[in-house]
Amino acid sequence: MDLERRLARPGAEIAFADTGPGGPAVVLTHGAGLDHTMFDDQVAALTGRGHRVVVWDMRGHGASTLEPAARFTAPDALDDLGALLDACGLERPVLVGHSLGGNLVQAFVRSRPDRAAGHVVLDSTWNAGPLSAAGRLALAAAAPALAMIPARSLPRQMARVSAVVPDVVARLEEVFARMPKRTFLDVWRATASLVEPDPGYRAPVPLVLVRGARDRTGNIATAMPRWARAEGVRETVVPDAGHVVTWDAPDATSRVLLDALELRHR
Template sequence: MVNLSGKLSVRGCDLRYADSGGDGVPVVFSHGAGADHVMFEAQWEHLRGLGCRVVAWDLRGHGLSRPAGVPFTAEQAMADLYALIGHLGLDRPVLVGQSLGGNLGQAVVRRQPGLARALIVIGATPNTAALSWRERLLVKAAAPMLSVMPAKDLPRLMAEASAVTPEARADARRAFGQVPKREFVQVWRATAGFLSPDPAYRTPVPLCLIRGERDGTGNIASAMPRWAAAEGVEEVVIPGAGHIANQDDPRAVNEAIEAFLRTIPAWKQAGR
């Protein structure tokens, strides 16, 4: 089990993180809304075994990074990630994000293209894609729909919508159960803050897109293939997996991440 022994205080919140150390290619994992670092334990162990310097953290208001201190917003999430990268002195890390974490990684790369050497997105839509009226309606309706759900049912409902396997669903219920409903809805609203349509934009670093075959969250199943085509990359679809593909089928996702990392220059130069 990954131990978040590190602590970085930013605007009233002690951001908790784990850093494997070493001089390998740095990889930073950012989890989805309502989740925490535990979702990446299988990837942590796999990449550490490959010689990477692996960093995982609990975003503000999630997991061990509580209390949040200030409200969760897109801008604050970016500021927190910038602060963590600077605090650890990471040299152009590979950013890996699931769902909200994927939107966060995109936003950071877009704003500071030289900060990261590559981006891996699991189960998220492109921040810059043009949205149809149906998709805009879906984004606007999501938070109000969550607001009317009974708080006691929210962890179970979100877990069932996010994962396929019993193990992944159980961990999702655990994680969602740690975040009060009011704060979870706030985080969900903040996710929309990452969306900024710019259809001509192309990711300036190597990009890997991964989604579960059975991901029924939002418009990911239709948006990610279009994103991959626009970027000229091959989308990796994990058979039988849901929104949290990295927990539904960790081995397949580990293999996809490793295969991608082996294509980036830093990895090749290290002779791995």
């Protein structure tokens, strides 16, 4: 989908597309360093089944801008998502988020449960889940560790840990290379800031959890099964896919989304 619409925001301009009224609404939020194109196959599948679909690029990603003096922060991204729903006239869509987008969707539902009919989290860690001392240390050390990687090498290294299909790895390297290293580090810090352990928290709206079977980024492979048990929901594991499950296994991911949404609206 071409992002033909623009939303003016403090310090940024958000590019988005909306297939228009009719059908249950779904909002797709991409992961860190990526853009709306990671959902191209899922948009086709969803619209083909009659869903209204909204896609967008977060500030500083893809076709969305970020003013030179502005920095990417989690509060700004959360406010952008709320403003996007308002601009589209969406009261309670289903929110789908991948990686950072999944962290963002979790935080949005946690603070504004009346604005979502449900949420689907793809390859994202559990914001409210318990963190060990080692886990907290690893989270705090990640941004400094990434800062040590030369800018010219960072896109390649990130692509190699994010996908398992060779063509997807190459595609990811091209996409990651578009983002300045400073912005990427800000995006990572924002992702980490969304992790707020709260053992007693349970999602107030329906939750669907999905990950690639070969996702080895962060603690997703261990945290998501525990998250599913805590919430009493099923975790769907997509075979032969890594972190960017929508590109490694597009058809399987589309089927999972369609099944989840159709079950929700029966």
